Amino acid sequence: MRGAPTQETDVPQAKRMDSTGIAPASTALHLARQRFFEEGHDPEGLVPEWIARSWRRCSALPARPSESPEPLPQDELFSRREAQGRLRRHALPELEALAEALSPSRVVVLLADPQGMILDATGSDVFMNKAQRVALMPGVDWSERRRGTNAIGTALTESSPVTVLGPQHYMEQNGILGCTAAPLLGADGQVLGVLDVSGDPRCIQSQTVGLVRMAAQMIEYRMALDNRPAQTELLRFARDPALLGSHREALLWIRNETIVGANRAAMRVLGMTFEQLRGRFVDDLFCSLPSTDRDRFELCLQPWLARPGRSASWASGWVGGKSRRPDGVSTAAEERLPQKHPAAVSEPPIIWDAQRDALVERARRVLDCGIPVLILGESGTGKEVFARRVHQASQRRQGPFVPVNCAAVPEGLIEAELFGYEEGAFTGARRKGQPGLIRQAHGGVLFLDEIGDMPLPMQARLLRVLQDHEVKALGGGRQQPVDFVLMCATHCDLQNMAAQGSFRTDLYYRLQHFTAALPALREQSDARIRVEELLQSMLPSRRLRLSPQARDALLAYAWPGNWRQLIATTQTLLALAEPGSCIELADLPEAIRRDWHSRHATPSTAAAAPRASGARHDAAGDAPPPMALRALTESAIQAAISSCSGNISQAARLLGVHRSTLYRHVLPNRKPR
Numbered sequence: 001m002r003g004a005p006t007q008e009t010d011v012p013q014a015k016r017m018d019s020t021g022i023a024p025a026s027t028a029l030h031l032a033r034q035r036f037f038e039e040g041h042d043p044e045g046l047v048p049e050w051i052a053r054s055w056r057r058c059s060a061l062p063a064r065p066s067e068s069p070e071p072l073p074q075d076e077l078f079s080r081r082e083a084q085g086r087l088r089r090h091a092l093p094e095l096e097a098l099a100e101a102l103s104p105s106r107v108v109v110l111l112a113d114p115q116g117m118i119l120d121a122t123g124s125d126v127f128m129n130k131a132q133r134v135a136l137m138p139g140v141d142w143s144e145r146r147r148g149t150n151a152i153g154t155a156l157t158e159s160s161p162v163t164v165l166g167p168q169h170y171m172e173q174n175g176i177l178g179c180t181a182a183p184l185l186g187a188d189g190q191v192l193g194v195l196d197v198s199g200d201p202r203c204i205q206s207q208t209v210g211l212v213r214m215a216a217q218m219i220e221y222r223m224a225l226d227n228r229p230a231q232t233e234l235l236r237f238a239r240d241p242a243l244l245g246s247h248r249e250a251l252l253w254i255r256n257e258t259i260v261g262a263n264r265a266a267m268r269v270l271g272m273t274f275e276q277l278r279g280r281f282v283d284d285l286f287c288s289l290p291s292t293d294r295d296r297f298e299l300c301l302q303p304w305l306a307r308p309g310r311s312a313s314w315a316s317g318w319v320g321g322k323s324r325r326p327d328g329v330s331t332a333a334e335e336r337l338p339q340k341h342p343a344a345v346s347e348p349p350i351i352w353d354a355q356r357d358a359l360v361e362r363a364r365r366v367l368d369c370g371i372p373v374l375i376l377g378e379s380g381t382g383k384e385v386f387a388r389r390v391h392q393a394s395q396r397r398q399g400p401f402v403p404v405n406c407a408a409v410p411e412g413l414i415e416a417e418l419f420g421y422e423e424g425a426f427t428g429a430r431r432k433g434q435p436g437l438i439r440q441a442h443g444g445v446l447f448l449d450e451i452g453d454m455p456l457p458m459q460a461r462l463l464r465v466l467q468d469h470e471v472k473a474l475g476g477g478r479q480q481p482v483d484f485v486l487m488c489a490t491h492c493d494l495q496n497m498a499a500q501g502s503f504r505t506d507l508y509y510r511l512q513h514f515t516a517a518l519p520a521l522r523e524q525s526d527a528r529i530r531v532e533e534l535l536q537s538m539l540p541s542r543r544l545r546l547s548p549q550a551r552d553a554l555l556a557y558a559w560p561g562n563w564r565q566l567i568a569t570t571q572t573l574l575a576l577a578e579p580g581s582c583i584e585l586a587d588l589p590e591a592i593r594r595d596w597h598s599r600h601a602t603p604s605t606a607a608a609a610p611r612a613s614g615a616r617h618d619a620a621g622d623a624p625p626p627m628a629l630r631a632l633t634e635s636a637i638q639a640a641i642s643s644c645s646g647n648i649s650q651a652a653r654l655l656g657v658h659r660s661t662l663y664r665h666v667l668p669n670r671k672p673r
């Protein structure tokens with residue numbers, strides 16, 4: 001059974017937390033644990049009701065949840081990810097934006113499939129390492145059956161957002177976690193997956209809970225619009241016309257005048273559950289419906305639905321299916337609103353200029369002659385966006401564009417991923433073998449991102465493929481001809497790496513014929529104009545304004561994460577602000593506020609600034625600045641990287657951490673792929 005549209009009761013629970021952790025609730029909680037686990041008494045009244053329900057369910061399980069679950073083998077995890085391609089396509093950008101918004105906290109953002117299997121994780125590597133100790137990582141099943149009461153599993157079972165803090169977890173070992181999760185629901189009421197933020201229990205604040213729910217709503221909205229069931233019409237409505245076209249608009253799917261689907265916003269606006277809505281005639285709910293597919297219409301609620309405080313009229317619009325014109329003339333499906341509210345629904349705009357166009361054109365000419373293109377630039381400068389534009393402009397635009405992030409593929413798997421493998425090539429190989437990404441790029445472009453991180457033996461194999469235009473899969477088989485052009489990207493100094501022996505010189509000479517260097521945002525003389533352009537194209541969709549101070553802070557900020565950081569920040573501001581409101585300096589992320597304060601500091605404001613931005617401040621004024629530890633870490637990392645001539649894998653070995661951990665430090669805004 002699908003529950004009420006939202007389970008708000010867990011927010012106050014999170015709110016009750018103070019800076020010492022779960023203290024206010026802890027006495028009752030420990031008493032509840034003792035009574036339940038040692039004396040067998042029901043915990044009702046001592047813990048939130050969904051925790052009590054879950055503990056009861058877990059104690060009735062035939063087998064105790066596992067304390068040390070083994071993660072799935074890599075290839076099985078790949079298959080599970082492949083099976084959830086659509087979910088991941090819509091959810092991963094939100095995971096990234098959430099991790100960005102929560103980055104100062106020690107949290108990880110997780111995506112799990114409808115069975116509770118964690119597919120993806122991104123966020124603080126400090127907490128990621130801790131989470132791995134309790135197997136909170138991709139490839140592990142966090143259903144209630146396997147891991148007892150926990151936010152992912154319990155949200156799935158309850159079909160409702162839940163927060164589980166510290167000892168509320170069924171298993172004692174999971175008491176180090178604070179987790180808040182929201183199930184991702186399809187229009188037909190099916191659970192499509194779960195979005196979760198986990199961290200130290202003190203990091204799970206009511207703001208975290210709100211952000212997770214908002215991100216879940218955003219994912220559900222994108223998925224809903226991406227997959228309208230056949231023969232249905234979509235009625236879009238909202239209490240406030242400004243919400244039309246945003247992820248907060250209500251959606252009802254209607255077939256033959258009957259409701260067959262609804263999103264969470266529709267359930268909330270109408271005050272009905274999915275079960276109460278499904279099968280109902282749409283005329284039962286509304287006195288009048290739009291007679292055409294106009295995008296603005298005063299919609300009137302049936303008197304039986306009207307309640308004090310519930311407004312009876314909304315703006316609305318129809319999409320697709322048969323037209324509701326009075327003359328009964330049918331029209332083809334029309335997706336009108338997304339075009340009218342582009343920034344709210346569609347991807348953020350790409351800001352381009354004539355200079356980049358000229359660079360694309362030069363790269364296109366080179367690519368069309370079969371010569372590799374090397375793109376240089378810091379993380380987030382748009383190297384992949386650029387590569388895709390070159391591909392789209394090239395003669396190979398009908399062929400595939402296959403991106404591979406060499407830094408994100410585990411070292412042991414990169415060979416199989418790239419070159420493919422034959423049936424039974426190694427333990428855990430998929431039964432039918434796999435063609436490999438190089439062969440998938442046949443007729444198109446292979447884009448190797450972070451080529452500087454490709455292991456040396458792989459570089460030798462890649463070079464052979466580039467020379468022979470043939471590829472041979474692991475585990476035997478014959479050489480197969482391949483026709484692709486290579487585009488590569490890196491933020492490393494490949495020439496220096498080649499001189500130091502950590503990158504093959506012959507491969508370097510093969511790649512460096514044409515390089516396109518993309519400047520960091522802060523290096524562009526017209527950066528302020530570019531940032532303004534992006535803000536101008538995203539903010540009006542929600543009728544948002546910027547206070548002069550907020551505008552100045554955003555325009556003057558150096559954006560170390562470049563476009564990626566700028567977009568994630570703007571999307572978070574859009575998500576959090578009320579439509580029609582004015583964004584103030586205080587609404588901006590701490591780093592941007594701090595930067596603004598440091599530039600506008602007078603002797604007296606300098607002392608007040610950190611306090612205003614919420615940072616800790618020592619009364620004596622001689623405490624180390626809050627960033628000292630991070631600065632120390634960064635300088636140790638930079639020293640290790642330079643002593644290894646930019647080779648991340650070597651630097652990671654030197655520091656005794658995994659290279660993906662190092663990448664997260666060097667490129668804090670990397671996207672998972």
Ligand SMILES: Nc1ncnc2c1ncn2[C@@H]1O[C@H](COP(=O)(O)OP(=O)(O)OP(=O)(O)O)[C@@H](O)[C@H]1O
Binds near residue numbers: 378379381564669671
């Ligand atoms: N010119 C641009 N205008 C607006 N958004 C952009 C622009 N270039 C890139 N972006 C956005 O910034 C984000 C990062 O882009 P992209 O992945 O191309 O960067 P990258 O340099 O390849 O990063 P990395 O090296 O970390 O893989 C994406 O969300 C992309 O849409």
